[in-house]
Amino acid sequence: MAKILVVDDEEHIRMLYAEELTDVGYEVVTADSGYKLLERIEEEKPDLVILDIKLVDYNGLDLLQDIRAKFYDLPVILSTAYDTFKEDTKSLAADYYVVKSFDLTELKKKIAMALEAREESG
């Protein structure tokens, strides 16, 4: 069972993602901020991270750079309510991005693709 770390400062998003992704067979752990995120990843060893771009305390794109530097191969899906982040070159380092929505069809599809791609490249 793949383990997913959801990093989002909005509680209802964490709950929604956790519930829906658990229902389809993933193990889900959550974090409400970017504080000590790399340590958390080290500890939890997730197979994939869903990362909010606009966290209260951190910029998700900077966190993405940090994750890439330390966990080169870890799939990261950016989750956002805004489109403007794509103007930042740093966003290219993400596997995929999804726009936050209550319908998680797209997110589930991207999760499956990212996990499969990692398996192939590994």
Next chain:
Amino acid sequence: MEENPSGVQKADIVVAIPTFNEVTTIANVTSKVDEGLRLHYPSLKSVIVNCDNCSTDGTKEAFLATETHSEKVYLSTPPGVRGKGNNLRNFFSWVRDLQPEVVVIIEADIRNIKPLWIYCLVEPILKGAGFVVPLYVSHKYESTIESLVLYPLLRCLYGRRLRRPAVGECAFGQQLVDAYSKAEVWSQGVGEDGIDIWMVTEAIKARVPLCQSFLGAPKVHRLKEPFSQINRAFSNMVGVFFDLMGPFQDLWLKVKWSRPTILFNADTLDVEAIAPMEVNIYRLYDLYVRGFDRYKFRLESILHLPEMRKLEEVRNLGFGNFAFPDHTWAIVLFDFALAYRDASPEDREEILDALLPLYYGKVVSFVKKTERMSTQQAEEVIEKECMVFEENKRYLVNNWIKT
């Protein structure tokens, strides 16, 4: 032919500048490269190599006369042997003996090269990457062969997202120095403009860590009218890509989805503006229509029936309503790859000739679709198109295995 005035036998960093008659720009590029090496790597032994095609305009003399801190070496292919790929092949076999940690390739006609670019290309290799390609700030219509053909195909087949796989500049480490000098697959197209896509694909095959390095500036080089000399470049680049699909099939048949490539220097705040660029879509549309009609019978033998019908539909839309659907474009390229594989060497050239008008049509469609969009929005259109390629890869794999 070699001129090695300082008798260089070993180096940490080697920068190669391939040329053919570049007397007006070689001195500036050499000087900026040298400045970059001196500023950023003063303690490493650096060599600048002019890999030439026996230029007759004084390129060699201009290069050797440029004052540099780094050592300089001049290499040339035998008289009459032309092409960037042949230059670099000559260079690969020579540079192995120097056992460099990093090799950088820089084109000689860049007008705005900065010393910092050397750092952006060398540093990722010193930090563990195996192959680096620069990411310039680009106009949405710059190098549409990459945007509409090579990037989607490379990404879909090999699962690596390298946005500018044939940009001309790159850097690589020791592992690829060996791999390039011993590579088995070579062709006339690789000897010419196909060398860049060949190097990228060989790097993927060697499984070295890939990196894109953001330079924060456009590449300003010799002004060429877009699409003016495209036939040969298109045939070389696409031909080399198709040539490699056979020998590298074990590498791509099992890949399903792509993954991002690590990005260096993404934090840079100093991003330069892009110069405007005009694309004459009326002329391209005319080339598309005339080419389509000329190669219609050839297309019928290359494409599966539903795609041929779809193309005829697209052909009859007229300029005002013209649009080349992404799905059709993906399947067309897949069918061409299959036909190319099964064709004799003589027929392969004609297959690529028949693809060129369709590419013009795709460019027209892309320009029409994105003319009011920002560069970023146009990038998203390309990203979506790449997803269409990935989602339809099964079609290619099934037909590749079946036939």
